[in-house]
Amino acid sequence: MLEFDDRIAVAVSGGKDSTSLLHILAKIEHNYPKASLVAVTVDEGIRGYRDEALRIATENCKKLDIQHHVISFKELYGYTLDDIVKRLKEEDKSGVTPCAYCGVLRRKALNIAAREVKANKLATAHTLDDETQTIFLNLLHGDTSRITREKPITDEVHPKLVQRIKPFCEIPEKETALYAYIRKMRFQDLPCPYASEALRNDIRLFLNRMEQKHAGIKFTIFKSMEKITLATEKIGGKEEITECAKCGEPTTGEICKTCEMLQQLKMLY
Numbered sequence: 001m002l003e004f005d006d007r008i009a010v011a012v013s014g015g016k017d018s019t020s021l022l023h024i025l026a027k028i029e030h031n032y033p034k035a036s037l038v039a040v041t042v043d044e045g046i047r048g049y050r051d052e053a054l055r056i057a058t059e060n061c062k063k064l065d066i067q068h069h070v071i072s073f074k075e076l077y078g079y080t081l082d083d084i085v086k087r088l089k090e091e092d093k094s095g096v097t098p099c100a101y102c103g104v105l106r107r108k109a110l111n112i113a114a115r116e117v118k119a120n121k122l123a124t125a126h127t128l129d130d131e132t133q134t135i136f137l138n139l140l141h142g143d144t145s146r147i148t149r150e151k152p153i154t155d156e157v158h159p160k161l162v163q164r165i166k167p168f169c170e171i172p173e174k175e176t177a178l179y180a181y182i183r184k185m186r187f188q189d190l191p192c193p194y195a196s197e198a199l200r201n202d203i204r205l206f207l208n209r210m211e212q213k214h215a216g217i218k219f220t221i222f223k224s225m226e227k228i229t230l231a232t233e234k235i236g237g238k239e240e241i242t243e244c245a246k247c248g249e250p251t252t253g254e255i256c257k258t259c260e261m262l263q264q265l266k267m268l269y
């Protein structure tokens, strides 16, 4: 995933997974004088939640002597997530969860932040648990094109797209948590007040139960999907990436998912 001279942007939320990732990458990076590390945090604008996490992230970066770059929904899109959730309620889009919006907006924000700090890799702290949950989530949603798009190392298919890597994709969440506890790291332990992915929660419980009965099953699921992805790439080819007609950011459609969502809410700049 990494080369000796990479400039790595690490997505740091302030939670245990990303804090562990930051510490481990900082440790590795010490041995590679040509490599550099910078932490990026997306401030979605969630009052009483993100502000605390942001303070913890800043504190960890200072301790490790790592540059910290913060990008906010407010400056990027003109609205905080709190504003968007309020509008969601007004528009009565009760079928759509805040997570669906936040996920798309955050993905784009992270890519822009990584580009701003001139990184050529963007590392996120997705664990084996996150990855296997997402596989099932996409399956149960019938979102087949997304199943094979979620790769531990993305292809570089557009100059504006920073390559994303997931160094923890084969590491169970229990282990990243244990690492954070053993090293006595400070991290935010509160769940997001908007967390509403009911289906993901059911899948999490199901997978944990399976793992307890059949040790190693999450790893097997992850490895199976890796093989399927490789096979489908050979037959299906890859989607072409162009630039969004509204914002100029990379997308596979006419306009990007972010602009589409903000347009639906009549919140497009």
Ligand SMILES: [Zn+2]
Binding pocket: 244, 245, 246, 247, 248, 249, 255, 256, 257, 258, 259, 260
């Ligand atoms: Zn756009």
